[in-house]
Amino acid sequence: MEFSSKLLEKAVNEMAQLPGIGKRTALRLVLHLLKQPKERTSFLSQALTTMREEVQYCSSCHNISDTALCAICANPKREHQLVCVVEDIRDVMAIENTGQFRGIYHVLGGKISPIDGVGPSQLNISSLVEKVKLGGVEEIIFALSSTMEGDTTNFYIYKQIADSGILTSTIARGISVGDELEYADEVTLGRSIVQRVPFEKSLRG
Ligand SMILES: [Zn+2]
Numbered sequence: 001m002e003f004s005s006k007l008l009e010k011a012v013n014e015m016a017q018l019p020g021i022g023k024r025t026a027l028r029l030v031l032h033l034l035k036q037p038k039e040r041t042s043f044l045s046q047a048l049t050t051m052r053e054e055v056q057y058c059s060s061c062h063n064i065s066d067t068a069l070c071a072i073c074a075n076p077k078r079e080h081q082l083v084c085v086v087e088d089i090r091d092v093m094a095i096e097n098t099g100q101f102r103g104i105y106h107v108l109g110g111k112i113s114p115i116d117g118v119g120p121s122q123l124n125i126s127s128l129v130e131k132v133k134l135g136g137v138e139e140i141i142f143a144l145s146s147t148m149e150g151d152t153t154n155f156y157i158y159k160q161i162a163d164s165g166i167l168t169s170t171i172a173r174g175i176s177v178g179d180e181l182e183y184a185d186e187v188t189l190g191r192s193i194v195q196r197v198p199f200e201k202s203l204r205g
Helices: 006-015 023-035 038-054 089-098 126-134 148-164 186-194 199-204
Strands: 079-086 103-107 139-142 167-170
Touching: 006 023, 023 038, 079 089, 079 126, 089 103, 089 186, 103 126, 126 148, 139 148, 148 167, 148 199, 167 199
Parallel strands: 079 103, 079 139, 139 167
Antiparallel strands: none
């Protein structure tokens, strides 16, 4: 791609670093910004910079938050003894949208995937095991997507907490294997949380 302006080229190249954005799309977005009032670009770049600088991760559940403790963990009305284990914030948002879950979350930040070089130590697993050991947790609900990586991660965590005597369950799936949680419709996802099954049972199935 030949550019008549180095400034334009630089902006397009930066934009094209984003996933799913090729150079053509990047050029279209940048040209769009050029047509808009200058403030639009300021608002956009400021929102991104501030978000990157100031965003925090909840010290309890690792959810993305504006405060040290996220709004869900800080809410006394939530059932803190009920912990739903998810991969990332998109899953928290999807489950919150169902309005069917009153517990709290634990965000792993990914799934165990040896192919991608992701081992248990790179995920927020030890803090979950610690939380269980400290007491106060009555049930862990696994809500990872039912892929091989999701199953491996569930089983790894399950082994770590199996002797604690707490309940472990997995969300009942009305969704086919490999479907990512965030794409499941609200009704199906809500039902799958309410109708969760004991984790041991899911192993035999
Ligand atoms: Zn939290």
